[in-house]
Amino acid sequence: MNTAPLAFLKGHGTENDFVIVPDPDNAVDLPAAVVARLCDRRAGIGGDGLLHVVRSAAHPEARESAGEAEWFMDYRNADGSVAEMCGNGVRVFARYLQHAGLVTAGDVAVATRGGVKHVHLAKNGDVTVSMGRAVLPGEGVTVTVAGRSWPARNVNMGNPHAVAFVDDLAHAGDLTAEPPYSPAPVYPDGVNIEFVADRGPRHVAMRVHERGAAETRSCGTGACAVAVAAARRDGVDPAATGAPVTYTVDVLGGTLLITEHPDGAVEMTGPAVIVAEGRLDPAWWDATTSG
Numbered sequence: 515m516n517t518a519p520l521a522f523l524k525g526h527g528t529e530n531d532f533v534i535v536p537d538p539d540n541a542v543d544l545p546a547a548v549v550a551r552l553c554d555r556r557a558g559i560g561g562d563g564l565l566h567v568v569r570s571a572a573h574p575e576a577r578e579s580a581g582e583a584e585w586f587m588d589y590r591n592a593d594g595s596v597a598e599m600c601g602n603g604v605r606v607f608a609r610y611l612q613h614a615g616l617v618t619a620g621d622v623a624v625a626t627r628g629g630v631k632h633v634h635l636a637k638n639g640d641v642t643v644s645m646g647r648a649v650l651p652g653e654g655v656t657v658t659v660a661g662r663s664w665p666a667r668n669v670n671m672g673n674p675h676a677v678a679f680v681d682d683l684a685h686a687g688d689l690t691a692e693p694p695y696s697p698a699p700v701y702p703d704g705v706n707i708e709f710v711a712d713r714g715p716r717h718v719a720m721r722v723h724e725r726g727a728a729e730t731r732s733c734g735t736g737a738c739a740v741a742v743a744a745a746r747r748d749g750v751d752p753a754a755t756g757a758p759v760t761y762t763v764d765v766l767g768g769t770l771l772i773t774e775h776p777d778g779a780v781e782m783t784g785p786a787v788i789v790a791e792g793r794l795d796p797a798w799w800d801a802t803t804s805g
């Protein structure tokens with residue numbers, strides 16, 4: 515028997531939008547096809563991804579973190595695939611915990627597949643998450659769109675990113691389908707691909723094709739990967755200078771501020787909004803889960 519997750523919410527962070535399914539006891543089975551239906555913008559609620567809100571103690575992938583973080587973000591992409599981490603998602607997740615009265619303080623730890631993340635909910639509505647260190651393995655790829663090719667830097671923020679600097683974001687073309695890249699074995703589990711253009715000193719704009727979701731209006735881990743790649747391209751490394759560096763990253767849905775600290779920790783700040791809450795129709799749920 516698949517318990518109906520009758521309650522749901524909808525939220526977004528810089529227009530990266532999520533279906534939120536509160537399920538403290540991990541009682542709801544969410545196979546990929548059901549997640550994809552919930553995220554379907556015509557036949558379901560609609561979202562770039564789904565935030566399954568589970569107590570860490572109740573989830574086999576998070577039990578070990580239960581002492582540090584009461585809640586686990588079981589993140590799914592819109593196609594139902596599992597992802598290690600979602601930067602906008604974890605900020606919206608923390609906003610939901612506050613909205614639901616499940617946390618009262620401004621600081622909350624959230625367990626994710628990419629480790630425990632510490633989130634700060636500021637009084638002005640901004641939400642900051644400490645994302646941990648970026649890892650920049652040497653090997654990158656070449657990304658091609660409509661006959662143009664760019665080298666893309668490999669940046670891991672818990673999940674994989676390929677960051678390509680372009681003259682004009684329009685050159686990324688129609689990102690409905692994933693742009694081809696080579697050599698493919700660099701990303702055996704797939705990759706999120708960011709296209710980045712300069713806007714000014716320490717200020718860039720990006721578009722993204724997200725693994726499991728196509729083009730989205732923002733990607734938090736992507737913005738962090740972009741800021742770190744831009745800093746290295748600009749010859750800036752906080753570990754060497756001992757001073758933090760902040761990049762402004764414009765996404766289609768707003769702006770994110772990304773700071774890299776001398777110890778390598780990357781922090782992201784931006785809005786996180788709960789838009790609506792409602793209840794799924796049990797008949798819809800039964801039809802969706804029985805098919």
Ligand SMILES: N[C@@H](CCC[C@H](N)C(=O)O)C(=O)O
Nearest residue numbers: 597600601602673733734735
């Ligand atoms: N939108 C997210 C990233 C979601 C996961 C990504 N599509 C993946 O598969 O790695 C963000 O804000 O970071």
